[in-house]
Amino acid sequence: MLRVAVSVREGAISSSTLLKRLRSGSRKNATYTPFREVGRVIRTVRLPRYLTDAPLRRRVTAATNKVESFNRFFQWVGFGNPASSPTTTP
Known part of the structure; x- marks a missing residue:
């Protein structure tokens, strides 16, 4: 994931190309899998905050x-x- 972030920042890969790869949803895609897991972690962490924070809701x-x-x-x-x-x- 760090390599992907550096590649986007350095301009080696465009963000639109990265999004196309991630959108494919292929389990064989080496880029898709870690980003999917990070998304799951973020949702898991934010859900309790959303449920307990009335102003946020x-x-x-x-x-x-x-x-x-x-x-x-x-x-x-x-x-x-x-x-x-x-x-x-x-």
């Missing part, structure tokens, strides 16, 4: 509501052409 809920409101507005604006809405899948 309120902030997360407020941010989620803003995003959902924007998505509903975007769907309303694009009502004539549902395919133009980013939340609908073809």
Whole structure:
């Protein structure tokens, strides 16, 4: 993981290329596996904090509501052409 971070910082690999590799989700990909495990650790550490911290839950809920409101507005604006809405899948 450190080698990947240094490669991104030095410009040897672009962040978009790294994200494409990680998005593939291949268990054979040597880059994917450690990043998946780090993600699991981060979720495990943050979940108890989220559950016990009421102000944090309120902030997360407020941010989620803003995003959902924007998505509903975007769907309303694009009502004539549902395919133009980013939340609908073809």
